[in-house]
Structures are given as structure tokens and as C-alpha cells.
Amino acid sequence: MLRFVAFVAVLAFCLSGNPTLAAKVQGKIVVTKELRESLSELDGKNRKAASTGYWNEPNGVIQVDPPFVNPSRDLGVVLIKDGAADRGPDDVLTVKVLAGSLEKNLVIIEPGTRIKFVSIDPYDHELYSPGMKNFLPEKQSRNAFRPIDFPKEGVFEVRCKLFSHFKAWIVVTKSTDVLKVDAKGAFTLEDMELGKYTIKVSHRGAWIHEQSFEIEKERGEIKMEIKLTPKGKATGKKSSDTGKKKKKKNGKQKSRKDK
Amino acid sequence: MFVSRFWTLLLALAAGVLLAVVLLAKDQLNREREENATAILFKELDKTDIALNLQARKRLDVLLAVAVDSDIRKILTDVSKDAGKAEKHRQQLLTVLRARNKDLKQYAADMLIAVDIRGDVVVQVGKNQRDHGHNIGGFPVVDSALRGYVRDDMWKIDNEVFMIAARPVINNSRYVGAVVHAMKISDKFASEISPRVQLGFFAGNLVIAVGTPKKAEGTKHAQGAYIGQPLDTVLADKQFKEKGYSEVQKISTTDGDFMAIYSTTRGEAASNDVGFVIVTPIELMADATSFYNQAGTQDLNNLPRGLIITVILLAILFGWGWNYLEAERPVATLLKNIQALESPDAKDQLNVYRFRRRMRNVASAINKVMDIKTKAILEAAGSSSKSIDSILGNQQPGRLSSASFKFAEASVSDIPDAPPPPGAAQQKETPAAPAPPGGGRAPIPPTPPSGSKKPPMPPPAPAAAMSPEDELAYFKKTHSDFVALKQKLGEPVDQLTFERFEVTLKKNRDTLIARYGCKSVTFNVYEKDGKASLKATPVK
Known part of the structure; x- marks a missing residue:
């Protein structure tokens, strides 16, 4: 009887409690x-400011996606x-460079982390970040890499001098x-x-x-x-x-x- | 000379006005040509923008045939669902894409790309054909096409610029990818876009394409290197980016002058300083002679040559006419009158009233000089004898080559009265003055000429105040004395006829009477320097 009670108690505990x-x-x-549509509006406003082509119209077959x-x-x-x-700086982070952006449009790192930008794009790039003295435009061909240190907290926009549409963000923050x-x-x-x-x-x-x-x-x-x-x-x-x-x-x- | 001067002034004014008109016309013509060229540039700027717009529309339209291809839709659907299937379909998609691109004919792409819904390149035809797998998501035109937009753009890749058109690929009412059509901007493309004026494209300060307008054969075209010269200045101008086009630029080349206007393009490439330039030649005149150099045969033929020649001839004729009337004729008249003084009947002075203006002054000056000279000679006559011909400027060799006449050294008031006629008693003593013809005071005893060896012979009876017969006898007596003395001295007398001798005596007699107001003149024959001489003495 005692054995049975003990078994039921354990079973009940196991069933009632978290197994992890x-x-x-x-x-x-x-x-x-809603967020995507708000982005569409934002893009529309930005498009007016940016230089666009002659034509940009819906295809007329199905609705345009946001x-x-x-x-x-x-x-x-x-x-x-x-x-x-604080967990301290991350290890060196490798980020691939594509034609229109980085492999990840937004990269979050700890202060003091180094990022290695590796281009896998067939087109040349000249990445830079406005305001960063150690991240100036520099030609980068396919398979070439550029190590850049981000010692301080902040949000750094990455652009390409050769492709004006290129945009990515490096967010340096403690987490x-x-x-x-x-x-x-x-x-x-x-x-x-x-x-x-x-x-x-x-x-x-x-x-x-x-x-x-x-x-x-x-x-x-x-x-x-x-x-x-x-x-x-x-x-x-x-x-x-x-x-x-x-x-x-x-x-x-x-x-x-x-x- | 007034009319001549006025005529010269008129001609100078006319020449000045003509020169000013020509120079003004040159500047005005150059300015007009520049204004016309500027108007052409702005007009062609709009036309080029419209042509690029229509060209983009055309490429988007022809790309529809690629976007709706069933094979392409099916393959992109599979690849969008599973990226791993891309390798399996790649060759088939490449073949289909090549065929569709070939069907586009003149609008065939230099680079035709099929991307899946993620923006990964599945197949690329044309430039970098072996490239695949890379992602071109992020290009605004690609992102827009993947969302369903039909859009065009312009890309600058390396040193090449491409006109981009992109369409979504739709299968079963879902977006499964996009096709991207890229046409490289080349000289041929520029020529097709602008067939009438020269169109060029630039990327930064590098000219990447220069067209040759097909419908403007025979006009000059600028080379790309020259078109690129103002780019540094243009691109640095803030207004260029604000307005989208530059001020009109002048380009001077070895082939001539051009005017150009630079404009930004549409699309992403504009941020990479990609744009186009319209160039038109302009014939500016460097100088006035360019009018002739640039005139055509028709222009030369249309010139009113008859009128021009007539005007020139009239100008010359009037000039010469005024010159003759006001310069040559008065001078000739003066010369004639001066020469007339040499003749036996000449007056002792010029008649100034025959002359006008300056010639009158000249004649008066001549008369004045003659008076001064005569007076000087008379004053010098007291110490040295002068030939009457040298006094009067009337030397006539061959007539009286050795004759000389000397006046008494005395004022006019001391001149003796006229001597008695030849028949009257003559004073025989040498120092005594000869008795004037007709009675009165004896003439002033003549001073022996310098160099004479013996005193002059007693003067014969005066020639004035005598009857013609007496005077003729007096002249004959003087002639015979003179011939006798010459023969005595061994001089030739063949030429010395009485008629010529008489003319000379009368002329000298009249001259002295007119000059000194004396009543008569006596002539004395004497020897001077071994030669026979004749001396005239006025008798008051």
C-alpha cells in the first residue's frame, strides 16, 4: 500500500510539474x-525624394504586396x-556583403566588437558609415574582406558609395x-x-x-x-x-x- | 580746301560707321547664334528626356513576353519554394531566357536576369552569364518588381551604365520572382535616342558614350574628351543637382566651338553622377572678316555689286574733283602767274586778287619776299654793282650775256632830273653827271662797278621824256657804243641785233620807271672785267 501511494505521488508530481x-x-x-503598409508609405515618401526611374506602376494583374x-x-x-x-565584446563577427545590403540588414553587437565584412557580390563595393572615421569608403571586390571595430555604443548606418540604395545598420549596444x-x-x-x-x-x-x-x-x-x-x-x-x-x-x- | 576736308571727314565718318556696324553685327550675330543654340539645347533636353521615357516604356512592354513565359514562371515558382532546386532548373532556364531575349530583337537585353522571390539570381544571360546565386534584393527596382511593380531604373556598375527594366513573374496569382532587363548605354544607344543632335552619357567625370546623330550628317561632332572637359565644374555646382541640369557650357575644340548642356538622369545612377549631355555646334565669328569667309556662293552672288562699285567710284570721283578744284588748279594758276613774271611783259608783282584763300596768301608772301630781296639788292648796290637781270630775275643768256646795269648810290630823292634830249649839250667831264634829257638836274654820277678797269664812259642822253624818234636814235647810239666796245674788247657781236637790244632797254627802262617813279633812264656803256657792260641810271 505504501509503495502504491508513493508511486501515485511521484506520478502526480511528474504529471503536474514542469518536465523540463x-x-x-x-x-x-x-x-x-499594418507595419508593412506603414513601411510602404515610408518608402513612397522616400522614393519621392530619391531619384527614381520613369515608370513605377502596379502590374495590373494582381495586387501589389507591401x-x-x-x-x-x-x-x-x-x-x-x-x-x-556586461558580457564584454563579442567574438569577431563575419557579415556577408550582398548587392543591396548586408546578409543581415541589421546586426546587433556588443561595444568593442569587430565585424569582418566579406563581399560575396560580383559587383564592387565601397562601404562606409557616415561619421565613422575608421569606416571610410574603400573599394572592396568579391571575396575581399574589411575588418571594422565598433568600440562605442550607437547605431551606425552602413552605406555603399557605389550603390546608393545599399543600406544596413550596425547597432552597438550592451545586452x-x-x-x-x-x-x-x-x-x-x-x-x-x-x-x-x-x-x-x-x-x-x-x-x-x-x-x-x-x-x-x-x-x-x-x-x-x-x-x-x-x-x-x-x-x-x-x-x-x-x-x-x-x-x-x-x-x-x-x-x-x-x- | 574746305570741301576737300569736309569730303575727307565724310569718308572717315562713313568708314568709322561701317566698321562699327560690322563689329556690332558680328557681336549681335554671335549672340543670336548663342541664343539659338541655347534654345535648341533646352528643346533637345526635353526631347531626350521624353525619348528615354518612351524607351523605358518600350523595354518594360517587351519584357512582358519574358515575364509571362510559362517555362520561366514554372521554374521560378519551384525555385522560390525551394532554393535548392535552382541548380536543377538552371540550365533549362538559361536556354529559355536566351531564346526569349533573342526574340526581343532590337530590344534584346545586354543582361537579362531571372530572380526568385528572395531576390537571388537564378540565371543571368549576357554580361557575367556564369554568375548566379548572388542576391540582388535591395536594388529598389528589384524589390519593387518582387512586390508586383513594373519599374525602370538606371544602374551604374563599375564603369558601365545600364538602363534597367523589371517586371514581376506571376504564377497562380502569386509573385514567384522577377525578370530584370538591362541595356547597356553605348554610342549606338545614344545615336538612336537622339537622331538630330549629339547626345552623350557620362558617369562622373568620364564620358561613357557619345552618339552620332544620323539625321544631322555634315554637322560637326565633338569628341568625348572635349565633352568631358567641363564635367568637373558642372558636377561641383550645387545648382546642377538641385535643378537637374547645368548652365549652358561652351566647349572649344580643334574642330570648332560647341555648346552643351548637362543633365542628370533618372534612376539610382543619378546618385553616382551619371547623366547625359546635349551638344550642338556653334559657328562663332572670331573677327569681321569671318563674314566673308562664312558667306556662301549665293550670298556673294546676291551682293549689289553695281551699287557698291558705283559708290566707290563716286567717292573717288568726288575726292579727286574737290582736290583738283581746291588744290591743283590754284597751284597751277599760281605757277602760271609766277612764270608770267619771267616774260618780257610781266608785271613786277603777282596780282593777289586773282587768287583765293590760301593761294592769295602765298602770292602775297611771294610779293613780300620779292620786295624784301629787291630792297636788299638796292641797299647793296652802293658797294657793288648788280646785274639788272639778276635783280629782276630776268637773265637771258645769248641776248645780253655781258650786260649789267648799275644804279647810282643815292635815294630816290637824290635822283637827278631827266637829262636833256640827245641833241642837247652833253657834259664831257667824266665825274660830271650827264645832262638829263629834256633838261633838269643831272643824274647821280654812277659808281664804277667793282672790278672795272677804267671809269665808265659818259652817259648818253637819257631815253625818257624824248620823242620816239629821239628815243630810237638814243637807243641806236647806245647800241652802236655797246657794239663798238664789245668789238674793241674782242667779244662776239653776231647775236647782238639792235631789235633785241632795244627790247631789253625798253623793258629795263619801264621797270625802273615803275619801281622808282623816275621820269627817264640813262644807259652808260663801260668796260667791266674786260667785258662790255651796260648800266641803267634812273633820272628823276
Whole structure:
């Protein structure tokens, strides 16, 4: 009888409790249609200022899509834990140079990190960053690389002197971690320690979303969905048994540097 | 000379006005030509922009045939779903794309690219044909095409510039990729876009294409190197980028002068200082002679040559006429009157009233000089004898070659009264003055001429105040004395006829009477320097 009671108790514990050994966050970043349409408007305004061709008209067969945002390429997501110590410069980061942008349009690194720009494009480039004295235009052919150090925090726009459309951003900021997001916007955080966290999303060099949450239990899984909307309309929700939503911020939040 | 001077003034004014007109006409013509050239440049600037617009539209339209190709749609659909299938379809897509590009004929692309929905190049035909796999997403025209836009652009890749057209590829109502048509800007392209004026394209300060207008044969064309000369200045001008076109630039080449206007292009390449330039020749006149050099045969034939020749001849005729009337004729008259003084009947002075203006002054001056000279001679007569012919400037060799007449050294008031007629008693003493004919005071005793060996012979009776018969007898007596003395001295007397001798005596008698107002003149024959001489003495 005692053996049976003990077995039931263990079974009940196992069934009722978190089977994982540590807290885990399953998140997804959703790029809303509103955000894409707002980008379309923004592009339209920029297009008027920029030099365009003679013709730019819908195809007349099916509706034109708004600008596509690839979360893995176009977004930068960082995790910041309250009270965490600086993790120091990252290892040398290799970034591929394409015809129209970098392999990732937005790269987030720790201060003091070196980036190695490697061109895989058949066309020559002359990358530079306005205002950076150590990142001046310099011809870069295919397979050539340029190491550039980013010692200070800030947002650095990368341009190409030969292709005016070329734009990418290097965001240098202190963070606990830089999240890897796939093309569909999914990301996973494992072995999370107890504490308060903030997730910040950057697009085109600007922080467009900020969301905080708290890990209250050592074990369990948090499902998180971050919907990116135009500024002032960001939403986020969390459903879990290990933490609670602390607060939610939108794109009006300033970056840490600005603070 | 007034009319001659006025005529000269008129001619000078006319020449000055003509010169000013020619110079003004040259400047005005140059300015007009520049204005015309400027108008042409701005007109052609608009036309070129329109031509590029239509050309872009045409390329977008012909590209539709590529975008709707069923094979291309199917392959891009597969590759967009799974990038790993790109290698499998690459050769087939390459073949199809080549065929479709060939079908475009004159609009065939120099570079035709098929990209999947991610912007990755699946196949590329033409330039860099073996390249694939690289991503050209990020080019605005490619991004727009992948979203469904039909769009054109201009790219600068290395030192080449391409006109770009891009269309989305749609399959089952979904965007599965895009096709990108790139046409390289070349001399041929520039010639086709602008058949009437020279069109060039530049990238930075490098001219990459220069057209040769087909419908403007025979006109001069500027070389690319010359077209590129003002580019540094033009590109540095802020207004060029603000307005999109430059001020009209002058280009001087070895082939002539040109005017050019530089413009930015549409599209992304504009940010790389890519643009086009319209060039037109201009014939500026360097100097007034260019009118003749640049005149055609028809212009020369249309010249009113008869009128021009007539005007020239009239100008010459009037000039010569005024010159004759005001210069040559008065001088000739003066000369004639002066020469008349040499004749036996000449007056002792010029009649100044026969002359006008300056000639009158000249005649008066001559008279004055003659008076001064005569007076000087008379004053010098007291110490040395003068030949009457030398006094009067009337020397006539062969007539009286050795004759000389000397006046008494005394003022007019001391001149004795006329001597008695030849028949009256004559004073025989040498120092005594001869008795004037007709009675009265005896003439002043003549001073022996310098160099004479013996005192002159007593003067014969005076020739004035005598009857013609007495005077003739007196002249004959004087002639016979003179001939006798010459024979005595061994001089020839063959030429010395009485008729000529009488004329000379009368002439000298009249001259002295007119000059001194004396009543008569006596003539003395004497020897001077071994020769016979004759001396005339006025008798008051």
C-alpha cells in the first residue's frame, strides 16, 4: 500500500510539474500587415525624394504586396536581464556583403566588437558609415574582406558609395543576449534564470518594440508572441506557467544609449 | 580746301560707321547664334528626356513576353519554394531566357536576369552569364518588381551604365520572382535616342558614350574628351543637382566651338553622377572678316555689286574733283602767274586778287619776299654793282650775256632830273653827271662797278621824256657804243641785233620807271672785267 501511494505521488508530481529542467521561452515575432503598409508609405515618401526611374506602376494583374520584412534578415532582437553584468565584446563577427545590403540588414553587437565584412557580390563595393572615421569608403571586390571595430555604443548606418540604395545598420549596444530569429520570426530562449527580462526589437536602426517579462519559476516554458505594429500600436502577450507579464512598451521607448 | 576736308571727314565718318556696324553685327550675330543654340539645347533636353521615357516604356512592354513565359514562371515558382532546386532548373532556364531575349530583337537585353522571390539570381544571360546565386534584393527596382511593380531604373556598375527594366513573374496569382532587363548605354544607344543632335552619357567625370546623330550628317561632332572637359565644374555646382541640369557650357575644340548642356538622369545612377549631355555646334565669328569667309556662293552672288562699285567710284570721283578744284588748279594758276613774271611783259608783282584763300596768301608772301630781296639788292648796290637781270630775275643768256646795269648810290630823292634830249649839250667831264634829257638836274654820277678797269664812259642822253624818234636814235647810239666796245674788247657781236637790244632797254627802262617813279633812264656803256657792260641810271 505504501509503495502504491508513493508511486501515485511521484506520478502526480511528474504529471503536474514542469518536465523540463530549466525555464524556457518560445517566442515568435509577428510582422503585422499594418507595419508593412506603414513601411510602404515610408518608402513612397522616400522614393519621392530619391531619384527614381520613369515608370513605377502596379502590374495590373494582381495586387501589389507591401514591403516584405524578413525577421531573420531585417530585424534585430536583444534580450536584456535586469542587473546582469556586461558580457564584454563579442567574438569577431563575419557579415556577408550582398548587392543591396548586408546578409543581415541589421546586426546587433556588443561595444568593442569587430565585424569582418566579406563581399560575396560580383559587383564592387565601397562601404562606409557616415561619421565613422575608421569606416571610410574603400573599394572592396568579391571575396575581399574589411575588418571594422565598433568600440562605442550607437547605431551606425552602413552605406555603399557605389550603390546608393545599399543600406544596413550596425547597432552597438550592451545586452544579455542577441536572439537568433528565423525567417518566420520564431526564437527560443533556453536555460533562463529567474529574473526580470526585456526584449527589444530593432528595425532599420530604430528600436520599434520593447517588451518585459519575468521568470518566476526555475522550470517551465513561456510562450510569447510579439506583434510588431507601427509606432504606438505594438502589442504583446504572454501565456505561461512560469512567469508573468511585467509591462509592455512600444516603439516610443528609447534605447539604453538614449537613456 | 574746305570741301576737300569736309569730303575727307565724310569718308572717315562713313568708314568709322561701317566698321562699327560690322563689329556690332558680328557681336549681335554671335549672340543670336548663342541664343539659338541655347534654345535648341533646352528643346533637345526635353526631347531626350521624353525619348528615354518612351524607351523605358518600350523595354518594360517587351519584357512582358519574358515575364509571362510559362517555362520561366514554372521554374521560378519551384525555385522560390525551394532554393535548392535552382541548380536543377538552371540550365533549362538559361536556354529559355536566351531564346526569349533573342526574340526581343532590337530590344534584346545586354543582361537579362531571372530572380526568385528572395531576390537571388537564378540565371543571368549576357554580361557575367556564369554568375548566379548572388542576391540582388535591395536594388529598389528589384524589390519593387518582387512586390508586383513594373519599374525602370538606371544602374551604374563599375564603369558601365545600364538602363534597367523589371517586371514581376506571376504564377497562380502569386509573385514567384522577377525578370530584370538591362541595356547597356553605348554610342549606338545614344545615336538612336537622339537622331538630330549629339547626345552623350557620362558617369562622373568620364564620358561613357557619345552618339552620332544620323539625321544631322555634315554637322560637326565633338569628341568625348572635349565633352568631358567641363564635367568637373558642372558636377561641383550645387545648382546642377538641385535643378537637374547645368548652365549652358561652351566647349572649344580643334574642330570648332560647341555648346552643351548637362543633365542628370533618372534612376539610382543619378546618385553616382551619371547623366547625359546635349551638344550642338556653334559657328562663332572670331573677327569681321569671318563674314566673308562664312558667306556662301549665293550670298556673294546676291551682293549689289553695281551699287557698291558705283559708290566707290563716286567717292573717288568726288575726292579727286574737290582736290583738283581746291588744290591743283590754284597751284597751277599760281605757277602760271609766277612764270608770267619771267616774260618780257610781266608785271613786277603777282596780282593777289586773282587768287583765293590760301593761294592769295602765298602770292602775297611771294610779293613780300620779292620786295624784301629787291630792297636788299638796292641797299647793296652802293658797294657793288648788280646785274639788272639778276635783280629782276630776268637773265637771258645769248641776248645780253655781258650786260649789267648799275644804279647810282643815292635815294630816290637824290635822283637827278631827266637829262636833256640827245641833241642837247652833253657834259664831257667824266665825274660830271650827264645832262638829263629834256633838261633838269643831272643824274647821280654812277659808281664804277667793282672790278672795272677804267671809269665808265659818259652817259648818253637819257631815253625818257624824248620823242620816239629821239628815243630810237638814243637807243641806236647806245647800241652802236655797246657794239663798238664789245668789238674793241674782242667779244662776239653776231647775236647782238639792235631789235633785241632795244627790247631789253625798253623793258629795263619801264621797270625802273615803275619801281622808282623816275621820269627817264640813262644807259652808260663801260668796260667791266674786260667785258662790255651796260648800266641803267634812273633820272628823276
